[in-house]
Amino acid sequence: MGGMSADTSPFDKFVELDLETFKWQLMPAMPTPRYATFAFLVDDKLYVIGGRQGKIPSVAFEMFDFDTRQWTSLPDIPSKRVFAMYATDGKHIFSVGGLLQPANQGFSDICESYNIEKGTWTTCQNMPTKRGDFAVGIVGGKLVCAGGLGNDGKPLSVVEVFDVDSNSWVGVTDMPSSHCSCSYTMYSEQLYVCGGLSCRGPSNSMEALRFD
Structure with missing residues (x-):
């Protein structure tokens, strides 16, 4: 999820590794590009929180639902x-x-x-x-x-x-x-x-x- 590109710009990419085929595939991109985030899997939902865009901290907080394969923007970090x-x-x-x-x-x-x-x-x-x-x-x-x-x-x-x-x-x-x-x-x-x-x-x- 996310990361930094070669020109130091933040990524919005979300990729998945299939552990049976060992092949990567693109998933729906994060709504907010950023790096240095934290992520937590709770039940069937992935929560991605915080991070940076350059030297600027991100307050973005987003959730990906693996059932619907959609992102939802949650309330920003206060x-x-x-x-x-x-x-x-x-x-x-x-x-x-x-x-x-x-x-x-x-x-x-x-x-x-x-x-x-x-x-x-x-x-x-x-x-x-x-x-x-x-x-x-x-x-x-x-x-x-x-x-x-x-x-x-x-x-x-x-x-x-x-x-x-x-x-x-x-x-x-x-x-x-x-x-x-x-x-x-x-x-x-x-x-x-x-x-x-x-x-x-x-x-x-x-x-x-x-x-x-």
């Missing part, structure tokens, strides 16, 4: 940021943190939640730590934000957890290492944070978070 992070618990799509625009305003503590059933955005309790470019996932039904880059210009080890039902944040034990621009993934109800940049330079550390 606030414009780059390096914001996104996650879904299957009922909500969260938009958290990022670099405010203009960039001299620094990193953001914004937390916004899109209710998939209702089709509406809610501005939630602010994240305790302003940051961008961090690891994010759903652990034990709660949104976890780990590491990232803070307004002091240093990678963070701070971990904070958001409960959408109580609209509240709580801090948990810091990661053993600081991470920003890191890789991360969910596996077996755990959030794994790998590599990236630490306060000591490039990192080869990997940590996992779970709630017992």
Whole structure:
């Protein structure tokens, strides 16, 4: 979905790989060309959110229905940021943190939640730590934000957890290492944070978070 062309212009292309034939085919193009987006598959629908057009952050939020093979434009992300992070618990799509625009305003503590059933955005309790470019996932039904880059210009080890039902944040034990621009993934109800940049330079550390 999307991406950047050779002349750095954003793409609207959407292509599909058939895993039986290993052949690519064009799908209906996205309504908004952009790159550096996030995408989530919820049931039979694909949600594509955020991204950039050049240095300008995109607030576009669109959904592709695989049954009808049509795109629908959803309500824009409420606030414009780059390096914001996104996650879904299957009922909500969260938009958290990022670099405010203009960039001299620094990193953001914004937390916004899109209710998939209702089709509406809610501005939630602010994240305790302003940051961008961090690891994010759903652990034990709660949104976890780990590491990232803070307004002091240093990678963070701070971990904070958001409960959408109580609209509240709580801090948990810091990661053993600081991470920003890191890789991360969910596996077996755990959030794994790998590599990236630490306060000591490039990192080869990997940590996992779970709630017992």
